[in-house]
Amino acid sequence: MFPHYAEPVARAATPAIAALLAAEVPHQVLQYHHDPRNESFGEEAAVVGRSLGEEAVVRERLTLEHLERFAVATRSVLVDRDVIGYAVSLADATRNPADYGIGDVAPYIEYGASPRGPIGMVQAARSLALLRGRGHATAGDVRDLAADVLRHRIVLSYDALSDGITADDVLDRVLAEVAEPEADHVKRSQRRVQAA
Numbered sequence: 001m002f003p004h005y006a007e008p009v010a011r012a013a014t015p016a017i018a019a020l021l022a023a024e025v026p027h028q029v030l031q032y033h034h035d036p037r038n039e040s041f042g043e044e045a046a047v048v049g050r051s052l053g054e055e056a057v058v059r060e061r062l063t064l065e066h067l068e069r070f071a072v073a074t075r076s077v078l079v080d081r082d083v084i085g086y087a088v089s090l091a092d093a094t095r096n097p098a099d100y101g102i103g104d105v106a107p108y109i110e111y112g113a114s115p116r117g118p119i120g121m122v123q124a125a126r127s128l129a130l131l132r133g134r135g136h137a138t139a140g141d142v143r144d145l146a147a148d149v150l151r152h153r154i155v156l157s158y159d160a161l162s163d164g165i166t167a168d169d170v171l172d173r174v175l176a177e178v179a180e181p182e183a184d185h186v187k188r189s190q191r192r193v194q195a196a
Contacts, residue, residue: 070130077126078136082181086139087118087125090146093174094154102177105170108160113153120149139180147171 062070093100094112125141132141151167160170 074127074130077129079122083137083139083142084122086181087121087142089178090174091117093178100177102173105173108157108165108170109154110157111155113150117150117153121146124149138183143175143180146175
């Protein structure tokens with residue numbers, strides 16, 4: 001590394017270089033070029049830069065024994081079939097948006113969520129229900145986790161990328177249009193019995 005003390009601070013390309021110069025810290029400036037069509041280049045470069053810092057201090061918050069007990073407890077959380085149906089509908093709406101009245105988002109989706117999407121939503125909803133102190137998962141639990149579970153399971157089209165549409169934009173529409181089942185399980189069960 002060669003010091004660049006001779007460069008004036010005023011000509012520094014970035015605030016970070018200006019600070020290095022002002023503090024007379026030896027450093028090396030590397031020049032790089034990127035394709036200007038790659039809009040995420042700066043974000044990606046920032047992520048790489050952050051990875052060069054010191055590693056975070058990690059402390060154990062939960063023992064493996066406690067985690068295993070929590071996993072066993074999560075498996076005991078009940079999930080109503082309408083809640084499962086809601087999770088399946090959310091994933092299906094990413095594959096068949098026109099069936100849910102959001103056909104305008106279809107050009108933005110290359111591939112929708114696979115069946116692993118609703119499996120992940122229901123499993124996560126069971127854990128969230130347990131953390132919220134309930135022995136049953138609700139459609140609200142599924143809704144609250146849907147974007148986090150499905151975001152990486154949707155492959156956007158080139159149209160979406162060129163129009164600046166994100167997976168979250170698509171999921172916002174899906175969550176707004178797919179009907180959430182009634183929260184009152186007792187009333188739903190009574191209607192099922194009456195209909196039978």
